Amino acid sequence: MSDNGFDRAPGAGRGRGVPLAPESGASLGLSGGGGGGGGSFGGPEQLLRQGFPRHHQEPLRPPKTAPPGSGGGGGASEHPRAASLPEKNCSVSAVSKPQVVVAPVVMSKLSVDAPEFYPSGYSPNLPESSLDDGCDGYASLTEYVQDFLNHLAEQPASFENEIAHFSETLNGCVTTDEALQELVELIYQQATSVPNFSYMGARLCNYLSHHLTINPQSGNFRQLLLHRCRKEYENRDEAAKGDEAVRKRFHAFVLFLAELYLNLEIKGTKGQLTRAEILQTGLHELLNTLFNNPMDNNLICAVKLLKLTGSVLEDAWKEKGNTYMNDIIQKIENVVLDANCSRDVKHMLLKLVELRSSNWGRVHIASTYREATPENDPNYFMNEPTFYTSEGVPFTAADPDYQEKYQELLDRQDLFQEYAENGADLSGAGDPYFDDDDDDDEEMDPEIEEAYEKFCLESERKRKQ
Numbered sequence: 001m002s003d004n005g006f007d008r009a010p011g012a013g014r015g016r017g018v019p020l021a022p023e024s025g026a027s028l029g030l031s032g033g034g035g036g037g038g039g040s041f042g043g044p045e046q047l048l049r050q051g052f053p054r055h056h057q058e059p060l061r062p063p064k065t066a067p068p069g070s071g072g073g074g075g076a077s078e079h080p081r082a083a084s085l086p087e088k089n090c091s092v093s094a095v096s097k098p099q100v101v102v103a104p105v106v107m108s109k110l111s112v113d114a115p116e117f118y119p120s121g122y123s124p125n126l127p128e129s130s131l132d133d134g135c136d137g138y139a140s141l142t143e144y145v146q147d148f149l150n151h152l153a154e155q156p157a158s159f160e161n162e163i164a165h166f167s168e169t170l171n172g173c174v175t176t177d178e179a180l181q182e183l184v185e186l187i188y189q190q191a192t193s194v195p196n197f198s199y200m201g202a203r204l205c206n207y208l209s210h211h212l213t214i215n216p217q218s219g220n221f222r223q224l225l226l227h228r229c230r231k232e233y234e235n236r237d238e239a240a241k242g243d244e245a246v247r248k249r250f251h252a253f254v255l256f257l258a259e260l261y262l263n264l265e266i267k268g269t270k271g272q273l274t275r276a277e278i279l280q281t282g283l284h285e286l287l288n289t290l291f292n293n294p295m296d297n298n299l300i301c302a303v304k305l306l307k308l309t310g311s312v313l314e315d316a317w318k319e320k321g322n323t324y325m326n327d328i329i330q331k332i333e334n335v336v337l338d339a340n341c342s343r344d345v346k347h348m349l350l351k352l353v354e355l356r357s358s359n360w361g362r363v364h365i366a367s368t369y370r371e372a373t374p375e376n377d378p379n380y381f382m383n384e385p386t387f388y389t390s391e392g393v394p395f396t397a398a399d400p401d402y403q404e405k406y407q408e409l410l411d412r413q414d415l416f417q418e419y420a421e422n423g424a425d426l427s428g429a430g431d432p433y434f435d436d437d438d439d440d441d442e443e444m445d446p447e448i449e450e451a452y453e454k455f456c457l458e459s460e461r462k463r464k465q
Contacts, residue, residue: 004440120257137329144169149190152204153197163204167211177216183208184224190251202259209264222264226278229257233282240293251301254286258309281314283309284324294339303348310352311360329353 135144148166150158176179191201209222232253238410239250261279268274290302313323331348355361385410386394395405
């Protein structure tokens, strides 16, 4: 409290707004003595009469430690200030209470009545019959066949389990000439472009040639396939002399044709299964083309072709009385001597000649024991026993005088027929040489008896010493 008796409420006069100018002190009735210590300050009514505007400021926030509703000297003055607070700071209790935040409710826009969802690239306007009755749910024949070919390339072991279903599906969707030609082209491109798919492609062609029911006027599956191969075959000379990419495609075609020759079965007039003769002729011409252009990759392709089909081709040519294989071996020898091929390729060609000289590695079935004779089997006497004459000379059944020596051996064995090798008596009767008598054991030979006595005396003498 001040000396003039003015009671000032806590915080009154402490402005947080614009500061007062120094010269306004006199007009407001503020006076100060020489160095300052005394003075007076007018009341609120006097300030208003003098034209001082009311300064609105935010009241001081009561301390949180004060209990609500506690009495005191400043309780009456704080009540009107609490009533003049803004709405967001309406009460102390409202500030102290924790506010509960309610999460917004997310409303789903899904509905059971929403239209069906189709992935991108899918056409829902196709009739259901074209998918259900067509290529096993695929949109096109190309997509279905290519997917199955890729599956076979990754999992060749699934061929036996899935080929029947694939053939049945093709019978339902391959109904035109264009679709059949598209199928042939897809298989041909897969067999000649994907490494190591030529064998699987040949097996697939053989199965479809017997199980596809479509037979248009342009030709069945096998006829269209051979026609497609003939187009590539007619360009063999240009392909063998082309650049590396062209030769690579040509070599893939050659190996696929070799697999077709081994796997494609054609029913003869009497129902027997035979190989395609046209493929045999084509392979012969392809071999000549490869050896007439003795570049390294052409020669390597020829070696692979002969390792694959050499034995079958030579057997088929021999049945017809042809010596085409001898001509091919002669060409190989000429290439090794004259051609400017690499050393590794020449080594491969020489190994091929060696393989052909061993009948293409085929081993004939050995004759049975009943059919073996000393004339046709050099090992006929290998397991025969060995005997010895009276002079100790060994002989076997391979000796010319075997019968005489063996009979002599039998005659000598008659002398010992009553005794085994260890001298045991087998006859059962007594023998003067081996019959033991207890009476004889009690008697001793005079010389032995004398020697025994000497031995006993000598032993006694040494013991006493």
